[in-house]
Amino acid sequence: MPIALLSALAEPTRLGAMQILADGQEHCVCQLMARLDASQSRMSRHMQTLKQAGLVVDRRDAQWVRYRLNPDLPGPARAILDAVLAAAATEQRTAA
Amino acid sequence: MPIALLSALAEPTRLGAMQILADGQEHCVCQLMARLDASQSRMSRHMQTLKQAGLVVDRRDAQWVRYRLNPDLPGPARAILDAVLAAAATEQRTAA
DNA sequence: GGAGTATATGCGCAAAACAGCATATGCGTC
DNA sequence: GACGCATATGCTGTTTTGCGCATATACTCC
Numbered sequence: 001m002p003i004a005l006l007s008a009l010a011e012p013t014r015l016g017a018m019q020i021l022a023d024g025q026e027h028c029v030c031q032l033m034a035r036l037d038a039s040q041s042r043m044s045r046h047m048q049t050l051k052q053a054g055l056v057v058d059r060r061d062a063q064w065v066r067y068r069l070n071p072d073l074p075g076p077a078r079a080i081l082d083a084v085l086a087a088a089a090t091e092q093r094t095a096a
Numbered sequence: 097m098p099i100a101l102l103s104a105l106a107e108p109t110r111l112g113a114m115q116i117l118a119d120g121q122e123h124c125v126c127q128l129m130a131r132l133d134a135s136q137s138r139m140s141r142h143m144q145t146l147k148q149a150g151l152v153v154d155r156r157d158a159q160w161v162r163y164r165l166n167p168d169l170p171g172p173a174r175a176i177l178d179a180v181l182a183a184a185a186t187e188q189r190t191a192a
Numbered sequence: 193g194g195a196g197t198a199t200a201t202g203c204g205c206a207a208a209a210c211a212g213c214a215t216a217t218g219c220g221t222c
Numbered sequence: 223g224a225c226g227c228a229t230a231t232g233c234t235g236t237t238t239t240g241c242g243c244a245t246a247t248a249c250t251c252c
Binding site: 193194195196197198199200201202203204205206207208209210211212213214215216217218219220221222 | 223224225226228230231232233234237238240243245248251252
Binding site: 007084087 | 098099101102103105106107108111172173175176178179180182183184186187
């Protein structure tokens with residue numbers, strides 16, 4: 001069931017993180033917290049959640065942990081993610 | 097934000113209801129409870145949640161309340177729903 | 193209008209989610 | 223090894239979510 005995926009995405013900070021990571025680049029926790037205005041522990045925990053859901057992968061790089069989209073995300077999950085990101089993007093345009 | 101949509105779908109009974117409603121037909125609460133093995137109050141409340149999220153619409157028909165997919169679901173929301181249902185269907189095939 | 197069926201809802205409870213704070217851990221530099 | 227920066231995690235309190243039970247409401251049939 002995609003329940004785990006949906007739960008992971010159904011939270012503003014986590015969805016925000018996914019929108020940032022959607023650029024395909026790696027981002028460290030410190031960047032994410034800054035851009036999403038989240039505290040350190042909050043951001044770290046949310047990234048754990050996304051990782052457990054299989055949406056992202058992390059990599060230690062010196063003092064940083066760099067997160068990026070899970071490149072091996074299964075097709076159906078990837079389709080959900082794309083649809084969600086597209087919807088989120090649409091809304092932001094609408095609000096502008 | 098699609099947060100509301102995602103939250104609504106991120107619950108097994110509600111997702112199950114959406115899978116049933118995906119046939120395009122109307123279904124009364126009693127059918128849904130039977131097929132999803134849910135108590136009456138539980139099913140009723142879950143349907144309220146789906147309704148509030150805009151995913152379904154209801155219609156009184158004599159003693160029954162018939163639910164069906166919201167035909168006016170906006171495009172991006174519809175896309176999410178379709179992706180989620182497809183993923184759910186895939187998993188069930190995998191399990192079989 | 194009384195009984196029966198279908199649905200919604202108020203209430204209380206238990207479990208889960210989320211946040212903040214403090215602290216631990218990993219890594220680099222000196 | 224001491225210090226500093228980045229990240230993770232234990233603990234605690236608060237809020238939210240989902241549930242069951244009882245009851246209210248809507249409708250039909252007699």
